Amino acid sequence: MIEDDSPIITALDLGSSLIKVVIGRLMGDHEIEIIGTGVYPSAGIKNGSIVNIETTTKSIIEAFGDAELMAGQEITSVVVNVSGKSVHGFNEKGIIAVTNRERIVTEMDIMRVVEAAQAVHVPNDQQVIHVLTKEFKVDDQVNIKDPIGMTGVRLEAEVHIVSCGNTALNNIDRCVEQAGLQQMDKVLSSLASSEAILTAGEKDLGTAVIDIGAGICDIIIYVDGGIAFSSVVPFGGFHITSDISIGLKTTVETAEIIKKRYGHTRIDMVDPTEKFEIPSISGRPARSVFRQELVEILEPRVREILEMIDHELVRSGYKASLAGGVILTGGTSLLQGIEATAEEVLRLSVGRAKPAGLSGLVERIASPEYATAVGLIKYSSKIQNLEQRNMHSVSDGEGWMKKVRRWMENNL
Template sequence: MNERIVVGVDIGTTKVCAVVASADEANRVNILGVGVAESDGLNRGVVVNIDKTVASLQAALHEAERTAGIQVRQVIVGIAGDHIQSFQSRGVITISNRDGEITRRDVERLLEDTTHVALPADREILHVIPQEFIVDGQDGVADPVGMSGVRLEANVHIITGLVSAAKNVYRCVEKAGYEVADLVLEPLASSFAVLHPDEKEIGVALIDIGGGTTDIAVFEDNTIRHTGVIAVAGNKVTDDIRKGLGIMRDQAERLKCRFGVAMVDLIEEDEEITIPGIGGRPEKRISRSTLAQIIQPRMEEILEIAAIEIKRSGYARHLAAGVVLTGGGALIPGTAELAADVLGMEARIGSPMGISGGMVAEVSDPKFSTAVGLVLYGLRPELIGAPGLSQEVHARSVGESMPGEMLLRKIANRMKAWFNEL
């Protein structure tokens, strides 16, 4: 089979979503299979119950395998959670070649140098993303390979996470009977699926409202400038409805999805909603505006915390394209209008783009943004300048497991190649 096939798995707080995709010779991406399973083994994006997470993973992947008609061996997995932290770092090396020409090896050496930062023992580096290179004091260099110089510097964006959180994700995938081909930060993956290249160039903030976490990524000049994860998301909205109306959690979730509106002012017809009684009690009746009055304050809070995170990045005034909202939490009608109000900039709802055929209709929904982004990352390494991940993944679709150290080294080498995108 000459097709390149990769599988992306979004292990979320409320759902596990698996997407199988392939790319043909013309580099068109086709969705071959989709699998979704309820997830209750995570809390705020972090695995808290291995067995439940393994069961959800198996259910989602078996469904994806069945619809795609193939057997999966390796998966690209997303990681999130409020343990994710990011910071800027700077590295410097001297060029030792006789003719002073900067080679790819020098750039790798420099990116390696930027990772020598003091980190607590319980944290590890997930991604190293170059921001700019500086050759002999000349800044603003996108790709220094082939240039002449004596001193090469780089500013990089380093994303770190808890070692235990990453290990638990690996453990769940391996217990489910699969191998981890790569581990990718979820807001980064979502950005590949929902952001337009023009938006990334002029400045945009991505707000991915999931079940347990809200992920934020800020882009300018085609490079990610800031990442953050907030532990307030869609589940908090459901909890507010549950407590406010005194109903069951699954009833609250259904009410939110069917009748929820993020802004009271947007309700034109204030219809009455009937809620079945609990334990033999009579049924309740509430108006749609009452439900919106419960939802709006929490959605405002999520967006206000996101605004603080965007301000903290220092790029709040650089976002000419405004914000793009995605994730299941962005499906509540009126979310874009509320975001424009709270953040004071343009806002739109982002659905996965860049896919050509197959099960396009099934995944063209904001809640599939991360899973689709993960497969786009695998099939189109030029998105971030990584060397051909998809060939490696496909070549190893049968065979033995890769030892952890080799896998980590392979991931580290791929991260170093990201500068090609700049």
């Protein structure tokens, strides 16, 4: 067992293809040292949602076993991601009067206006998981990020609210609990991914992060430093793999290997004479296939998914504001040629990113596949740092503490 008093945060990324566990130690100056990782196939998750409690729980336990052994730590609590088709994001506004005698905006006013903004009807089968402030307005002064200490009579807040289906959240709770763990937080997958790969400058400039996973694509847009839009496209890398399996008449497992090794999204970039071998199946002999034949199967599905993403970017109303372009992450972003194809379909500059700014076992998480897991740690570490800085001013009981914590989360 490693003796160290530094705080530890453990991320649990419930992906449609893999369960990932990353254990990070919080060092000085916001540095995170990766001390353990674990990965296990997630047979119980489909399109970002848990469909089998027992198999998902088993996968969590297996992934944690490897991570704990590597870290030399027994883990009891986790930060877990939330994704899937039941996730919805929408924008709201709240307005209040600044009521203190000096008309100076205080932290209490911030909490009041955020609560006013989230006083919106959410369907009974949904639960709010995030209320994230975009910007504030004090009287006629607009585009304010931190209004505390300013003078005015009216305070307005624009927020982005994220909700998720109760069934999906309850299934996460059950799996985590049955794995013998406690939850510190639930965090939207795309929010976590953006924390891992975006700089403050990119958020200010206007940038979209597209996390292309196995079952779904998570989309989040930042404009002027705040979250302006979030969405989910219910297609991902597994749908590409399925097409390859059918088209090449092979197993899904073999199709996944072929996709990763030989897949390309641009047929004009592939040598027309290049071949690869498909292993034997059901007594049929192994056979050679031209690589371009694979691309003819793969490219249309990739373009279809990118067109769905483009539809969401247009629907957001912020596509013209994306001066920073699009950053791809997630396992499917590793497909050869996908950046060029995405630029063609989205008509925006496109890059690919992986987690950065870490120490320790960085070689184990130096891939876009780990953006969500690393982002969960970074997001939670921000919460913990803010709580520590504000703890001295909190003295009015649990209800007040929860409000302060919510305000701090909203203003990350």
